[in-house]
Amino acid sequence: MLKSNRKITTVLVALTVLGWSPLKGQSIQRIEPLNWWVGMENPTLQLVIYGPEIGKTDVQIEDKGIELVKINRVENPNYLFLDVKVAASAKPGWSTLTFSQGKKKLTYRYELKQRDQKVKAQGVNSADLIYLIMPDRFANGNKANDQVKGMLDMSLNRDSMYLRHGGDLEGIIGKLDYLQDLGVTSLWLTPVLTNDMPQASYHGYANTETYHIDPRFGSNDTYVQLGEQLHKRQMKLIFDVVPNHIGSYHWTVKDKPMSDWLNEWPSYTQTSYKDQTVFDPYASADDKKKMVKGWFVPTMPDMNEQNPYVQNYLTQSHIWWIETAAIDGFRIDTYPYNDLDFMAKWTDRIQQEYPNFTFFGETWVHGVANQAYFLGGKHVGQEVDSKLMGVTDFQLNYAIGDALNQKTEWTAGANKLYSTLASDYQYPTPERNVLFLDNHDKDRFFSVVGENVQKYKSAMAWLMTTRGIPQLYYGAEILMKNFSNPDGLLREDFQGGFAGDKMNKFSPEGRTKPEQDMWSYVQTLANYRKQHAVLQTGKTMQYVPEDGIYVYFRYNEQQTVMVVMNCNDVAKEIKLDRFKERNSKVKSYFDIIQKQETSPADNTLKLEAYETKVLELKF
Structure with missing residues (x-):
C-alpha cells in the first residue's frame, strides 16, 4: 500500500464555508489539474474551474505563494480559467480560493505538493526492449473492478472481441516477473485513462477523463504502484498520450468551454487520413485542413490544438501524469493528425521540466520521407520543427514482411529491407525509432509469415539486432496469431491471465512445445541484447x-x-x-x-x- 502522505486523492477540491452565505445555485464540480507542485521549472499554471455559473464570480487566492495573474472568463459561464504563478518561495500545503458575488462567498482549497525525488522521466532509448499490452486483455488481478456501477459500458464477456474482458493494472503488476525474465525493460500500455464510452470502451483511445485512471483498470494509486514496481526492477513505464482527440462523452465535450474548443464543421467531417497533404508543396489548403482538423471517427472529437486554452489543458495534464506516476516516456497516438506547431511547444514545455524525457510518435504512413517529415530537426526541409525524437518505424515493418514473403528482386525481398535501412540518412536520429513486427492495430506477424516458425524466428532475430528500439506486442513470444479483419482478433486474451483459463501461457508447463521453443528463442535474444551494448548503441x-x-x-x-x-x-x-x-x-x-x-x-x-x-x- 502507498503511504498516506503520497495517496492520490480523487476528491477534486475541499470545500469550506467560512461563515458566509453560499452562492445560490453555484458550486465547483471540478478543478483541474487536481493539484500542482512547488519548485517546478515553469512557475505558471492555468486552473480550469467548472461549476454552474461559476464564470460570473470574482476570485481571490489567499496565499502568499500563489499569485492570481489573470481571471479568464469565456463564452460558457460554467467555466473560469485562472492564470496563476507559483512563487519560488512557495511551500507545500493548501491554498484558499475565494469565489464571491457581492457579500456571498464560497472558499475552496487547492493543494500544492512537494515534488517527489523518486525515479522518473528517465527516457526510453535504444538500450530498451518495449513490451506493449492492452490492459483489458492481459491479466485480471482484481475481479471486483470488472464492472463498475454507473459506467456506460457494463459489459463483461470474454467471448466477445469488442466487450470488456476484465484485465487490469493489478493483473499486470502480478506478471512483472514474467516480463523481466523474458528480457523486457520498458512497458507500454494502451491508454488507461477513464473511457466512459457506451461501446468498445476497452481500447482506451477515447478518454472521457483527463486525470483519472479507468476504475475498471484500477485507481490512480494502482497506476503509481505499477510505476514503482517497474522501477524497483530497473524497468521503465511508457504512457500512451492522445492529444489529437478525446471521447465524445468527455466532460468538456458535453459542456464545451467555448465554441472553438474542438475542431468542428457545419456537418460531420472525417479526416482524409492523407498525411501527404501536410507536406505536399502543391496541396490544397482545404485538403490540409481536412487531414489535420477532420475527426478521426465520429466518437472521437478532434481537439483544436491552436486554441491556447486547449494547449494548456493538454500540456499540463501530461506534465501532471509524469510528476504523479513517475512516467519515463510517451508514445504519442496518431501523430501526423496533430498541429505540429503545438506539438513543438508541447515538447519544449515538457522537456523544460524533464530534460531526459523522451517521446516517440505513431506515424502510420507510407514512405521513409513521409515518416521522416514528422520528426524534429527539420532534416528534410520541414517548415516546422516538431521536436519529435522518434517514430514507430512502419517502413521497416513493411520491409521485414516483404523480406520474408516476397521473391528476391531488386525492389522486394531482402533488397527491400536493405534499401529501407539505407534511407536512414533522412532521419536526424534513426536509433530513436521504434521497431516492431506487430501491434494492437497490425496483423500478428506470425500470421503474416503464414505461421512459418523459421520465418518468424528470423523476424525476431532482426528485431532484436537492428538499430533502434525494439517493441514486442503481448503474446508475440508465444506465437499468438490472427489478422486485423476485424481488429478485435488481434486483441485476444493472454491465456493464463484470467480465472477459468484452461492453459497458463505465463508458465512453461502451460505452453506447447513450439510455444516454449519460441519463448526461449525470444528470451535468449532479448537478454543477450540487454547485456551487450553492441546491440544497443553499436x-x-x-x-x-x-x-x-x-x-x-x-x-x-x-x-x-x-x-x-x-x-x-x-x-x-x-x-x-x-x-x-x-x-x-x-x-x-x-x-x-x-x-x-x-x-x-x-x-x-x-x-x-x-x-x-x-x-x-x-x-
Whole structure:
C-alpha cells in the first residue's frame, strides 16, 4: 500500500464555508489539474474551474505563494480559467480560493505538493526492449473492478472481441516477473485513462477523463504502484498520450468551454487520413485542413490544438501524469493528425521540466520521407520543427514482411529491407525509432509469415539486432496469431491471465512445445541484447543482398555481431570472405542462439531456408 502522505486523492477540491452565505445555485464540480507542485521549472499554471455559473464570480487566492495573474472568463459561464504563478518561495500545503458575488462567498482549497525525488522521466532509448499490452486483455488481478456501477459500458464477456474482458493494472503488476525474465525493460500500455464510452470502451483511445485512471483498470494509486514496481526492477513505464482527440462523452465535450474548443464543421467531417497533404508543396489548403482538423471517427472529437486554452489543458495534464506516476516516456497516438506547431511547444514545455524525457510518435504512413517529415530537426526541409525524437518505424515493418514473403528482386525481398535501412540518412536520429513486427492495430506477424516458425524466428532475430528500439506486442513470444479483419482478433486474451483459463501461457508447463521453443528463442535474444551494448548503441554496417541473403554487422570497440539472414525458401551457402572489412581477423564465431562456438570450414556458412544466424565474432 502507498503511504498516506503520497495517496492520490480523487476528491477534486475541499470545500469550506467560512461563515458566509453560499452562492445560490453555484458550486465547483471540478478543478483541474487536481493539484500542482512547488519548485517546478515553469512557475505558471492555468486552473480550469467548472461549476454552474461559476464564470460570473470574482476570485481571490489567499496565499502568499500563489499569485492570481489573470481571471479568464469565456463564452460558457460554467467555466473560469485562472492564470496563476507559483512563487519560488512557495511551500507545500493548501491554498484558499475565494469565489464571491457581492457579500456571498464560497472558499475552496487547492493543494500544492512537494515534488517527489523518486525515479522518473528517465527516457526510453535504444538500450530498451518495449513490451506493449492492452490492459483489458492481459491479466485480471482484481475481479471486483470488472464492472463498475454507473459506467456506460457494463459489459463483461470474454467471448466477445469488442466487450470488456476484465484485465487490469493489478493483473499486470502480478506478471512483472514474467516480463523481466523474458528480457523486457520498458512497458507500454494502451491508454488507461477513464473511457466512459457506451461501446468498445476497452481500447482506451477515447478518454472521457483527463486525470483519472479507468476504475475498471484500477485507481490512480494502482497506476503509481505499477510505476514503482517497474522501477524497483530497473524497468521503465511508457504512457500512451492522445492529444489529437478525446471521447465524445468527455466532460468538456458535453459542456464545451467555448465554441472553438474542438475542431468542428457545419456537418460531420472525417479526416482524409492523407498525411501527404501536410507536406505536399502543391496541396490544397482545404485538403490540409481536412487531414489535420477532420475527426478521426465520429466518437472521437478532434481537439483544436491552436486554441491556447486547449494547449494548456493538454500540456499540463501530461506534465501532471509524469510528476504523479513517475512516467519515463510517451508514445504519442496518431501523430501526423496533430498541429505540429503545438506539438513543438508541447515538447519544449515538457522537456523544460524533464530534460531526459523522451517521446516517440505513431506515424502510420507510407514512405521513409513521409515518416521522416514528422520528426524534429527539420532534416528534410520541414517548415516546422516538431521536436519529435522518434517514430514507430512502419517502413521497416513493411520491409521485414516483404523480406520474408516476397521473391528476391531488386525492389522486394531482402533488397527491400536493405534499401529501407539505407534511407536512414533522412532521419536526424534513426536509433530513436521504434521497431516492431506487430501491434494492437497490425496483423500478428506470425500470421503474416503464414505461421512459418523459421520465418518468424528470423523476424525476431532482426528485431532484436537492428538499430533502434525494439517493441514486442503481448503474446508475440508465444506465437499468438490472427489478422486485423476485424481488429478485435488481434486483441485476444493472454491465456493464463484470467480465472477459468484452461492453459497458463505465463508458465512453461502451460505452453506447447513450439510455444516454449519460441519463448526461449525470444528470451535468449532479448537478454543477450540487454547485456551487450553492441546491440544497443553499436554502429551498423550492411551489405547489398546477394542471392536473397542479407548480411549486416553491429559493432563497437569491444564487440562485433554479424547477422546473416537467408530470405530464400531453400537452403543456401555464403562465403564469409566477402565481409573482410569487418571479419578479416576473426578466429571463430559464437552462435548466440545455439550458444556454441564454430569455425566455418572453408570460410563457408550454411543456412537453412529462411534461417537467420546471429554470430558474435571472436578475434
